[in-house]
Amino acid sequence: MSQLTARNLSLAYENNIIIENLSVDIPDGKITALVGPNGCGKSTLLRGLSRLLKAQSGGAVLDGQDIWKLPTKALAKRLGILPQGPVAPEGLTVHELVAQGRYPHQSWFQQWSREDERITREALEITGVLEFADRPVDTLSGGQRQRAWIAMTLAQDSEYILLDEPTTFLDMAYQIEVLDLLHDLNLERGKIIVMVLHDLNHACRYADHLVAMCGGRIVAQGDPMQVVTEEMVQEVFGMECRIMPDPVTGTPMVVPLGRSAKLARQLDLVNECHVRVLASA
């Protein structure tokens, strides 16, 4: 069962066709990760699913309705999108940013309400940026800033949250912090999350459903446990690797071989070492 789908979707920038005739179902209730090499069309697909990019043909469908036929605010109430690397105007405070998330719920007759304030505050709390509410966004650290943007999307109060590379430009600790937050939002608040990730290991850890793309096509999709194989990584990323169980989560962990022959020779040694470590544990 899936409410958000793409049907025979073709997307292009000017005359440069990125995706042709693609169909995909976004499973309900889950975290879906779109992965693939640079230029494979994963961000483009996300833009097509969220009406940031108009389809050449085919379309994205939400609950049986073409998303381009829904009123803009009606769609925004159901589906929030956070593009890659958003930059807030200088001086905008975190509270002001998050309050903008209430935009689709407001109109000429329905200006700022107590309900808006309550939901804004809740979004600030959940994402852990309440203490920075009165600070300008541009003075926060990368991780805090990204959480503030997620809070804005959260204040939108939509069932779907789409994110384009939410961890790019962040230090490793902040990457995990952001992914943990998204995981909690899915688990505790039932948000359906669709995100583009460039780190396959992050995708394996945090996604319930993986969509691997290459050259504008979907190469593989499904549970990362089943989908992520050495052959798949070779096909999608053109990279040799070994897959091992992540020592913490048990999810697939991709270890690149690299092109150096020396490395490849040492691999057996490492394997041995690994076995010994596991045996002694």
Place this chain on the structure above:
Amino acid sequence: MTAHAAKTASSNTTRILGSRALLLPGLLLCLVLLVLCLLWSITLGAADISPETVYTALFNFDSTSFQHLIIQTVRLPRVLSGVIVGASLAVAGAIMQGLTRNPLADSGILGINSGAAFAVVLAVFIMGDPPLSVYAVFGLIGAAVGAGLVFTIGSMGRGGATPLKLTLAGIILTSFISSFTTAILISDQETLDKIRFWTAGSLSGREMSLLAQTAPLMIAGLVGAVIISRQVTTISLGDDIARGLGQNTGWVKIVAAVVVVLLAGGAVSLAGPIGFVGLVVPHVVRFIVGVDYRWVVPYSAIFGGILVTVADVLARVIIRPQELPVGVMMAIIGAPFFIWLARWKVKR
């Protein structure tokens, strides 16, 4: 950025009016300040007139008094022109900066003023002594064409309309069009005599009749700016974000463009191309009230009025009994500010 660095940076960017409760009283205070500036400006001139006489001339007009006549026919149109032109240019700048996320956006820099100025000069050149309504019509057309050209040139190539490309396109178009304006003025003595002072941006000799022709445009623009101010805040987060929040950004941009053309076209028809007002004022205002355009727009209007009024007073007293065009005065104030801004605020 480390947490420590983040903390020190925040102290530089905290706005002056931190509490929302202060915004409305602050606005009223600025309005009072504006009125005081206007009254000060009216008393100054070739003959200084006492504030008492100004008061009676305004509220108890005596048509036999020479001083009353000066106030009603010369000084009042001048200060009213100054305040509406200042408000219009400042608000146009604020809207453009919010919409394009470009700190250097200003109707002077983005070629709109010079487009309007060229159209007006062309009208005077062709028609000799055109009816006053022609100024406004040509000013609007010129502003719209100038804006369209700069945006088209600035959006060409990769990456669309970046701040740097838009600014360069504006500066190139401004120098290009201004040279044509100069060519007409040099070749035609009559046109030159008529509007020589005007082309530098001037409030001297503005008549009530021209003010009456152009003010409705600017008032319509100001009302439009207030109406779309909330939308400008949202679109200032970026086009994709605004669309993701359900904003119909296409409409917002069209309405904003019409508002800017009304404001800048009207202002230039009345007082010539006065630069830098739209650049300087919104930055100062955002420093005081933050980036919510529901407040930036009204504050910019009042600050713009104050700035042009004060610049005009300075332009009149600095080389007495001669006077400078207010546009020149604004350039003296604005150019260093522009350099500071380009140095510190433009990242790309």
